[in-house]
Amino acid sequence: MSAIELYAVRKAFNEGRPNEFLAVDGVDLEIEPGRITVLTGPSGSGKTTLLTLIGCLARPTEGRVHLGGESVSGLPERFLTELRRRTFGFVFQQFNLIRGLSVLENVMLPAYPLGPHYSTLHGRAMELLTHLRLGHRAEARVEWLSGGEAQRAAIARALINDPSVVIADEPTANLDSHLSAAFLDIVAELRSQGRTVLLTSHDPLITGAGVVDRVVAMRDGRVV
Amino acid sequence: MHWFAKQRYLIDYTVAAMLRRRAKNVGLLAVYTTIVFLLASVMLYSNALKQEASVLLKEAPELVVQRMVAGRHDLIPADYLEPLRGIRGVRRLEGRLWGYFYDSTVNANYTFMVPPERDIDPGSIVIGDAIARARGSETGDVLAFRGAGETLYPFRVAEVLPHESAIVAADLVLLSEADFRGFFGIPPGKFTDITLTVANPKEVRTVAEKVVSALPDTRPILREEMQRTYASLFDWREGMVLVLLAGALLAFAILAWEKASGLSADERREIGILKAVGWGTGDVLKMKLWEGGLLSMLAFLLGFTLAYWHVFGTSAALLAPALKGWAVLYPNFELTPAVDGLQLTSLFVITVFPYTASTLVPVWRAAVTHPDVVMR
Numbered sequence: 001m002s003a004i005e006l007y008a009v010r011k012a013f014n015e016g017r018p019n020e021f022l023a024v025d026g027v028d029l030e031i032e033p034g035r036i037t038v039l040t041g042p043s044g045s046g047k048t049t050l051l052t053l054i055g056c057l058a059r060p061t062e063g064r065v066h067l068g069g070e071s072v073s074g075l076p077e078r079f080l081t082e083l084r085r086r087t088f089g090f091v092f093q094q095f096n097l098i099r100g101l102s103v104l105e106n107v108m109l110p111a112y113p114l115g116p117h118y119s120t121l122h123g124r125a126m127e128l129l130t131h132l133r134l135g136h137r138a139e140a141r142v143e144w145l146s147g148g149e150a151q152r153a154a155i156a157r158a159l160i161n162d163p164s165v166v167i168a169d170e171p172t173a174n175l176d177s178h179l180s181a182a183f184l185d186i187v188a189e190l191r192s193q194g195r196t197v198l199l200t201s202h203d204p205l206i207t208g209a210g211v212v213d214r215v216v217a218m219r220d221g222r223v224v
Numbered sequence: 225m226h227w228f229a230k231q232r233y234l235i236d237y238t239v240a241a242m243l244r245r246r247a248k249n250v251g252l253l254a255v256y257t258t259i260v261f262l263l264a265s266v267m268l269y270s271n272a273l274k275q276e277a278s279v280l281l282k283e284a285p286e287l288v289v290q291r292m293v294a295g296r297h298d299l300i301p302a303d304y305l306e307p308l309r310g311i312r313g314v315r316r317l318e319g320r321l322w323g324y325f326y327d328s329t330v331n332a333n334y335t336f337m338v339p340p341e342r343d344i345d346p347g348s349i350v351i352g353d354a355i356a357r358a359r360g361s362e363t364g365d366v367l368a369f370r371g372a373g374e375t376l377y378p379f380r381v382a383e384v385l386p387h388e389s390a391i392v393a394a395d396l397v398l399l400s401e402a403d404f405r406g407f408f409g410i411p412p413g414k415f416t417d418i419t420l421t422v423a424n425p426k427e428v429r430t431v432a433e434k435v436v437s438a439l440p441d442t443r444p445i446l447r448e449e450m451q452r453t454y455a456s457l458f459d460w461r462e463g464m465v466l467v468l469l470a471g472a473l474l475a476f477a478i479l480a481w482e483k484a485s486g487l488s489a490d491e492r493r494e495i496g497i498l499k500a501v502g503w504g505t506g507d508v509l510k511m512k513l514w515e516g517g518l519l520s521m522l523a524f525l526l527g528f529t530l531a532y533w534h535v536f537g538t539s540a541a542l543l544a545p546a547l548k549g550w551a552v553l554y555p556n557f558e559l560t561p562a563v564d565g566l567q568l569t570s571l572f573v574i575t576v577f578p579y580t581a582s583t584l585v586p587v588w589r590a591a592v593t594h595p596d597v598v599m600r
Contacts, residue, residue, distance in 0.1 A: 057500055057596040078504055084595070085502030096497045096598050100244040110501040112237060115230030161502065 004031040004054055004165070004196070009063035009073075011049050011221075023049040024060070025221035032214070033164075036187060036197040040207050041218035047200035048169055050218070054198065055088045055167045056080045085110065089158030091168035095150045097142040097157070103129065103149075104138040107156045114161070121160075128156040132186070148179040155186060165196040172203045180205050187211060231514075234507070238514045241494075252483055253523055259476045260527025260575050261534070262469055267567055268535040269543055270462035275562055277454040281447060285419035286428050288320075288445045289435055299414040300442070307438045308418060313427040319415030321404045325369065325397070330358045336397045336404060340419075344400045348382040354394035356384045372409030379403070420444075465543070473578060481582040487590050492597065499595035508591040516583050520576045528571070536561040 011024040024046045031037050031054070039047040052058040053065055056072060059080075065073045072083060089110075097106045107125040129135045132152040137145065145153060151171065158166055168187075172180040180203065188211045190197050201207060207215050217224050242249045289308065291300035300319070308317055322337040334355060344350060349367065361367055361381050368378040385393045405412065420435075422428050432444040487495075495508055503511075534540060 052596040058594065078506070081499070081502065081504035084500070090500055092497075092500070092598055096493075096500070098494055098497060101240060105240070109237075109498070110503075112233035113230060113503050113507045115226035115228075115233065117229065157501065 003033050003066075003068065004198075005029070005066040006050075006054070007064045007066070009050075009053060009060045009065060011046075011053060011058070012061045015061065022221055024053065026063070027221075027223050029216065029223060031196065031198060033196050034191065034194050035213040036191050036199070036211060037214045037216060038207055038212050039198070039200045039216050039218055040202055041224075042202065045218040046221040047218055049221075051167055051169055051198065051200055055090060055165075056084045057090075085113065085161055087163055087165055089161065089163035089166045091151070091154045091158050091166065091171055093170040093173055095154040095174075097145075097150060097153055099143050100141065102139050102141055103134060103145065103153045103156075106142055106153060107160055110157060110160050125156065125160060128159055129153075132156050147174050148182065151175065151179070151183065152186075159190075163195070165198065166190055168197070168199045170200055170203075172201060172206055177205060184209050184211055231510075234511050235514055235518070238511050238518065241511075242515060242518070245491075248483065249519065252480070253519060253526075255476060255479060256519065256523035256575075256579065257527040257530070259469075259472060260524050260571070261530045262472065263466070263575060264528045264531030264571055265534050265540060265543055266462055266465045266469065267571055268531055268563070269540045270459070271564055271567060272535065272560065272562055274455050274459075276560070278451055281451050281454065284447050284450065285318075286422040286425065286447050287420040287432060287435070289418045289420060289439070290443045290445065291417075291439075292441055292443050297417075297443075299410060300417055302413045302415060304439055304442070305418060308420065308435060311431055311434045311438065313422055313424060313431050314420050315423045316421040318419050320417050320419055321401060321410065322416050323404075323408050327358075327369065332358055332395070334395050334397050336399060336407065338401045338404045339398045342398070344382065344398055344403075346400045346402050347378075347380060348400070349379040349403075350383045350385060350396075350398040351381055352385050352394045352396040355397065356381075369407070371407035377403070377407050473574070477578040477582040480579050481586060483583075487586070492590070492593055495590055495593045496595055496597035499593060500598050505591045508593075509587065512583075512587040512591060516580055516587070520579055524572060524575060527575075528568075532561070532563075 006027050006029040009024055009027045009029075010022065013021045013023060027046075027050060029050075039050060041047055049058075053060050053073075056065075056075075060073050063073070064071045067083070067087065072080065075083070097103075098109070101109075104122075104125055107129060108121050111121050126135060126138060129138050132155060134149060134152050134156065137149060137153075142150065142153060151174075155166075158168075171183055175183065184206070187197050187199070191211070191213075199206060199212075206212065289300070289304075291298050291304070302319055305317060305319060308314060318340050320338070320340065322335060325334045325336050326332075327334055332355075334352075338344075339350075351361070351367070356362060359367060361384075363381050363383055365381045366378050367381060368376050371377045379399065385396060385398075399407070404410070410416075420431065422431050428446055428448075432446060435442060435444045498508060498511075499505070534542065
């Protein structure tokens, strides 16, 4: 299990231009493995940007991100892709499922570049969907799903490559309280499987949930 | 194994993605197919014409000797046959009678000829099928032409030449020697030119040299020169049409660039999602190349099949007037299907290459989309 450590991480957008903007400003943080951590704070506080840096979706402008003791912030693109593929599973705020494809196809998508045997991949995707109570919707196109179903499909997609870290950005922003509670149940289960879970949220239902191990507050790009 | 499985997943995904953007891809496919169709039609057609002409010219004599007076062709006296007969290597020689005739009733040129190996009854003619079409005549009809001294010569059509020989016989009128001499006012003892059959093809050039030294006022024309002339004539016509098509090809490359670079917000987001969930730049690039490759292959197959049907099924109905051009009498004939491997390869290169080249940069730009775009 790999710990995630951040040292003096800064992320600037539009660098050197008049509209330069500092989204993350000198963050030092350690995220413990196998636990549920929530980044919270108002809009524009830098939570999502910090998630993209931790999840190897972007590189910091300054500072270092360590994964399992190794610096990953300077790695070339293809190594970052490999890390992203094998270590992280993402659940996006808008779920970002690809329209026009079935639930099953969306779930299998992250595994395509690995070229697994089709029956193995299909079996694993169905297993995840069934576990998340979506087995009966496997062949449905994603645009026909309800909000809760779409989120569970996104979770299944995040888990298809069996990642050790699951990252979710504002996972309950589009869900009612009942569905948010169901999401927390899934998160608890992920932790019980030994996965690290990192969420961003300003939903009190999440930040105040008993299952959450740690809440990190942010404001103006800094941890407060 | 992994590599193949991965390519299969990429192709599956690409096909699904193309079907999702059906309107854009069908439009592109239609334009692409049309371009391949036009280019393939021109290439297949002119190649088939060249082949046809060369097959027919195989029967032609190795050498034709013409008499030149002040640099222009003149009638050749029959006593020129004697010195030519003495040249070693000449197997057979014959004086020919032929000439062009302008028919003002249909504004067309015909070739009148006395056939060397066929007797035609005086007062009768055998005509090419283009003349038969132009004049609306068939066997048994009487055709009248105004000959030497403005005299009207009526001829009975004894036969219309078969379709197969149309490419060089479309405008042919065969008649007896007596009728020919009377019609053109050529006195006995004169021919239009003399044909020589040479036994050994390697000796043709030597024989030609000997002809010039024996008869300095003559010009020998080699069969291979005639073949070259036909070939370059069709090459020239093909070139003209291809130059016109080059504009279309360029327009297509611009369209392809525009289509490939004009990634919609949806497509950009989709690429962002793919990269965020673990696809690399290389995977997206491969997916996009598969997209271009599949589109190219499909357009090439469709365009080529349509062109094949157009050329060999409909006798190139759309291109015939530009490429065949036999005075105003267009030969009407069916070409023998022939596909040249080199030609097929060049066609593939000149259609697929501009498309691939014009989409490569936009595709690369799409592939390097940052994955964090989906989080913004």
